[in-house]
Amino acid sequence: MSLLTASICLLLLLALSAFVSAAEIAIAAGRKIKLQIMAKEGEVRALDVLHMQDNPGSFITVVQVVLNAVAISAGAVGESAISPYLQLLFNNEAIASIVSFVLITSLFSLLADLMPRRLAMSSTEIIAVRLVRPMMLLIFVFKPIIWVFDGAANVIFEVLGISTARQDDMTSEDIYAVMDAGAEAGVLKKQEHHLIENIFEMQERTVTSVMNPREHIVYFDTKTSTDKVVETMIEQPHNKFLVCNDDDLEHIIGYVESRSFLALVLNQQKVSLTDKALLKPALFVPDTLSLFEVLEMFKSTGADFAVIVNEYAMVVGVITLKDVMSIVMGELVTLEDQPIVQRTDNSWLIDGMTPIEDVVRALDIVNLPRNQNYETISGFMMYMLRKIPKKTDTIEYANYRFEILDTEKLKINQMLVTKLEETA
Known part of the structure; x- marks a missing residue:
């Protein structure tokens, strides 16, 4: 094989590998919600991407078949076309084979793998809708091979009792994570973030x-x-x-x-x-x-x-x-009598009847023990003390000191919460 013919073959294999690598990342990582929005706006190819995500068997099979076939073909072409010239240069067949292998591998790793994947990650949904139709054509061309491999994989998964259906159910934790990311990126204002968070909290608070x-x-x-x-x-x-x-x-x-x-x-x-x-x-x-x-x-x-x-x-x-x-x-409104008043950077005055959810948020505490057993900070103190609280009673939890300042009969009127200095 001449050097020109080998170069053309390598370029074609390089382009095919780059296309498949980019399509693999873009289609697999495409966000379902954004694709649905694109489909509603008239981008019909987004529906093809969603369908491919829901039924990834053929897609994954053709990616692996093509990438492996390209790797083997590129190695064979590079070895036969480049090694003779390198052998003349180094006057050593072993060294020529090694250098040829390193050159071809490096070239394909950079141009056909790393760069296309990084490009696909930068604009996932846009690239996914552009490459989905050519990928569908590739799947059609390799249909017989896909049928064999995909069918064998399905049989093995069925025997092992493993489900391969993609789970895209949105949970409240997912929404919280999206909101936090939006707030950190500046897409959501602080007030908007709190408002949305409070609405979801309504489903959990009694x-x-x-x-x-x-x-x-x-x-x-x-x-x-x-x-x-x-x-x-x-x-x-x-x-x-x-x-x-x-x-x-x-x-x-x-x-x-x-x-x-x-x-x-x-x-x-x-x-x-x-x-x-x-x-x-x-x-x-x-x-x-x-x-x-x-x-x-x-x-x-x-x-x-x-x-x-x-x-x-x-x-x-x-x-x-x-x-x-x-x-x-x-926090979008200001009440006349605030149940939580921050005195300093590390201390708060808290009304005894303040809901425990508000306390956790104000103090940025991850969790309180057995929080299903009480609803206010007074209930938290009773649970932790294991008795009816009285003035001056204190406890320490999660690097905070909770001290009762004022009581009336059996009721806690006011507490002082102080953040303790972290010890090494």
């Missing part, structure tokens, strides 16, 4: 994590005087007040809105807490519902206020639409 607990519920007995009701409504910041029989939260008959009640009083009309025009039916929800489920219930019923009951039919708290939305908005 209503009890943000409810107004039983001990803070302001309610009226049906026999409460109008003057007392007006005085309480003026003093309290709430808009809705439960109405009960026998001054018992387990006998709720509905709720009244302060605006409607006070409007009638100002008009000097006779009012009663049991007046059907004022008393509205209360929405009861179990304490096991997530915030997302409560939001859906508010949407379907048109309500924005609900009473939370536990498995023993006892009222444990109330929740409003504003409470739910405060979790969604998170």
